[in-house]
Amino acid sequence: MDNQRQLEQTRVDSVIKEIKKQQATTQIEYEKAHQETSSVERNYVQNARINTLEVDDQMETNAEVQQQKNLVAKTLENENILKKQLDTLKILNDSPYFGRIDIQDPDESQPETLYIGTASLVDDNHDFLIYDWRAPISSIYYNGALGKVSYQTPMGNEETNLLKKRQFTIENGKIINMFDTNETVGDEILQNVLGEHSDEYMRNIVATIQKEQNDIIRDTKHDLLLVQGVAGSGKTSAILQRIAFLLYHSRDKLEADQIVLFSPNLLFSHYISEVLPSLGERNMRQVTLAEFLKNRFEGLNVENLFMRYEHEDSLTVAQKKLRQQKEHPDFMHQIETYVDNLPNNAVQFRPIYLNGSEFFTTSQINEIYNNLPQLMKPSQKFSETKNKLIKFLNRQIKREALSDWVLDRIESLSDEQYYDLLGNKRRGSFQSLEDEQFYIGRKIVHKEWESVYDGIYNDYFIDTYAQYRDFLNQNYPQALEAFDTNLELHKMALEDCAPILYLRDRLTGSGVNHGIAHLFIDEMQDYSLPQLMYLHYIFPEAKFTLLGDSEQALFNEFRTPDELLTYYKQHLDFKRANIIKLNKSYRSTQQITDFMKSILPDGNEIISFTRTGPLPEIIQSKDNDHALQNLKIKLQSYQNDDRVAIITRNQKEALALYQHLKRDFNPTLLDDSSRSLPLGVIILPIYLAKGLEFDNVIAFGISEKNYSDQRAIGILYTICSRAMHQLTIITCGQLPTLLQTVNPRLYQQSSLIFVK
Numbered sequence: 001m002d003n004q005r006q007l008e009q010t011r012v013d014s015v016i017k018e019i020k021k022q023q024a025t026t027q028i029e030y031e032k033a034h035q036e037t038s039s040v041e042r043n044y045v046q047n048a049r050i051n052t053l054e055v056d057d058q059m060e061t062n063a064e065v066q067q068q069k070n071l072v073a074k075t076l077e078n079e080n081i082l083k084k085q086l087d088t089l090k091i092l093n094d095s096p097y098f099g100r101i102d103i104q105d106p107d108e109s110q111p112e113t114l115y116i117g118t119a120s121l122v123d124d125n126h127d128f129l130i131y132d133w134r135a136p137i138s139s140i141y142y143n144g145a146l147g148k149v150s151y152q153t154p155m156g157n158e159e160t161n162l163l164k165k166r167q168f169t170i171e172n173g174k175i176i177n178m179f180d181t182n183e184t185v186g187d188e189i190l191q192n193v194l195g196e197h198s199d200e201y202m203r204n205i206v207a208t209i210q211k212e213q214n215d216i217i218r219d220t221k222h223d224l225l226l227v228q229g230v231a232g233s234g235k236t237s238a239i240l241q242r243i244a245f246l247l248y249h250s251r252d253k254l255e256a257d258q259i260v261l262f263s264p265n266l267l268f269s270h271y272i273s274e275v276l277p278s279l280g281e282r283n284m285r286q287v288t289l290a291e292f293l294k295n296r297f298e299g300l301n302v303e304n305l306f307m308r309y310e311h312e313d314s315l316t317v318a319q320k321k322l323r324q325q326k327e328h329p330d331f332m333h334q335i336e337t338y339v340d341n342l343p344n345n346a347v348q349f350r351p352i353y354l355n356g357s358e359f360f361t362t363s364q365i366n367e368i369y370n371n372l373p374q375l376m377k378p379s380q381k382f383s384e385t386k387n388k389l390i391k392f393l394n395r396q397i398k399r400e401a402l403s404d405w406v407l408d409r410i411e412s413l414s415d416e417q418y419y420d421l422l423g424n425k426r427r428g429s430f431q432s433l434e435d436e437q438f439y440i441g442r443k444i445v446h447k448e449w450e451s452v453y454d455g456i457y458n459d460y461f462i463d464t465y466a467q468y469r470d471f472l473n474q475n476y477p478q479a480l481e482a483f484d485t486n487l488e489l490h491k492m493a494l495e496d497c498a499p500i501l502y503l504r505d506r507l508t509g510s511g512v513n514h515g516i517a518h519l520f521i522d523e524m525q526d527y528s529l530p531q532l533m534y535l536h537y538i539f540p541e542a543k544f545t546l547l548g549d550s551e552q553a554l555f556n557e558f559r560t561p562d563e564l565l566t567y568y569k570q571h572l573d574f575k576r577a578n579i580i581k582l583n584k585s586y587r588s589t590q591q592i593t594d595f596m597k598s599i600l601p602d603g604n605e606i607i608s609f610t611r612t613g614p615l616p617e618i619i620q621s622k623d624n625d626h627a628l629q630n631l632k633i634k635l636q637s638y639q640n641d642d643r644v645a646i647i648t649r650n651q652k653e654a655l656a657l658y659q660h661l662k663r664d665f666n667p668t669l670l671d672d673s674s675r676s677l678p679l680g681v682i683i684l685p686i687y688l689a690k691g692l693e694f695d696n697v698i699a700f701g702i703s704e705k706n707y708s709d710q711r712a713i714g715i716l717y718t719i720c721s722r723a724m725h726q727l728t729i730i731t732c733g734q735l736p737t738l739l740q741t742v743n744p745r746l747y748q749q750s751s752l753i754f755v756k
């Protein structure tokens, strides 16, 4: 192997030489392109500034400006392409590839050797020195055992014989590790990767993608892909790789901003933000459900999952029942029936105002709507009403264009303002001066009445809340009081959001976005079905990839993966749905995984990855003061640059803990607006730790009182599964029942600081 290693190193050296050569030439081209863009931009600015007072000049200027604008866009595009090439070459320069496959095609006499890396590299002879990991042929590196293998190409299925599979770890141009493997993409390299410390940013897993993860990444057949995976099984990693794959696979028709990822919180958005750039791709759009809803309910304080989680215990049985009803798909179907059969006189119109007085009154709008053919659907009537309102408005504008106030305004315009209003028209080119004044006058009135246009375009003439209230009144009168109180307080309950938006969009025919091609939802167990139904309604072209872990359901009731699939198939109208399950947990050491799986009733399905570490530690404390004392002793055992997360059940506990520790340990208390993960001691409630991982986790405040309810198992499981290397549980009082069933051999009990 030593000889082999030498040969491979020689190849690495020559590939790096080629990379450096390409870097040098691309850099020159890039600088040239950059200069060109700057000069074209300068030209553009100058031309745009040219004296626009002379009519002929102005015409010429307009045409030239448009031409220059196109030129700027073109040179900029060229510059961006070169910049992307440079970024990719930089990534390759550090580590050109991580895999090699030797294949023998049936019709070839000689085997062929291919190297696989983050991106392709082609030399002057058009030979591939490196194949992109997303190329069709590369899939056999992740999928195939030695022997006969097949892979998908755009032309159909191809077969070949896989003779060798070799893995490398290359750092700064030197082979650190290299070995041949048969079936899986190697445990040894995976061991090393997983043994490293956690970082502020998630890393890509391109060199060690596992077979079942590869199925998720390369799936292009299904329009609903459900990924159910145990904690730490690489769901998030796999979907980020999937996004990179899709961008490559459909590179002619898919752009990063046609992909939306709903992430669980802002910390998580920050945590995963480096993965795609490290693969040479642009990031997709990212949004949290809370941000998405906040944008759509401007001016209202929209409840988010965290608020709901914090207040969960204060709800009455009746309130919980009502919420369940609102989060049932039937509720959305009732809205459909309500909207589709809405009588004319029940549509809740409201006036459109201009400067405080009614411009279009409710009865005017009602009249337009009522006079439309009865057979039209409400959304058609609504858009027809909109068209008619615009026509009325335009007519009014024409009437107003030569009124006294407008003529006065024209008189007082400066030359510059006048030409601005003329736009592409030429002064003096109108049939008469009155025509020109009429033209300018219309522009002035149009500007002055812009808010009326806005009101019509943005559907302000329908009172959505009153409409929803009417729906509740007919179907759930018991829900009215709470809804009214909320509105008075400018609040909106989370369970009302999707139904209201659905009602509004279905009634007005607006809100639908055909431009989104893929929608990803992480932590899907936290979404209600009405929310998903609404997202499917407004993103009708989007293929959905939903990932989650039923066991980590902090907010909703538990459903098994198969129940979920059936449930979604029944209520979400997708044609080709598929579920992929991941059972192997990669994040934590075997000791931590074995411990956390023993908390779950059916945890046996979880397979731990064979990476060893210390047993989880349970420190029993007799009361809260003692628990704090133990916590402080434990914290002293860490170094300043360790990242230690103390995870509590809720924000109140986190805050109390922060007060106790702030003097001695300078901890960081995270809340739902936090965006980054500093080193040192971090305190956070579990819902903010979703999707994240830490070298060391301390679960604090675990007591029988606090952890005996229905949600306790899911919460404790989620807390424990955030730990990569070390897990400590500090209890308060005797061991809670849910830990009593855990086999004592799976943890170490710290007796040193235990006081009876």
Ligand SMILES: Nc1ncnc2c1ncn2[C@@H]1O[C@H](COP(=O)(O)OP(=O)(O)OP(=O)(O)O)[C@@H](O)[C@H]1O
Residues within 6 Å of the ligand: 190, 193, 194, 203, 205, 208, 209, 210, 213, 229, 230, 231, 232, 233, 234, 235, 236, 237, 238, 548, 549, 586, 587, 690, 691, 692, 693, 721
């Ligand atoms: N194939 C792989 N190669 C290297 N590391 C991997 C692989 N799969 C997963 N990991 C690592 O395992 C850890 C957990 O992965 P990830 O966060 O994607 O899991 P998850 O299923 O989304 O977890 P959770 O649901 O608990 O948040 C990460 O550190 C990730 O880098």
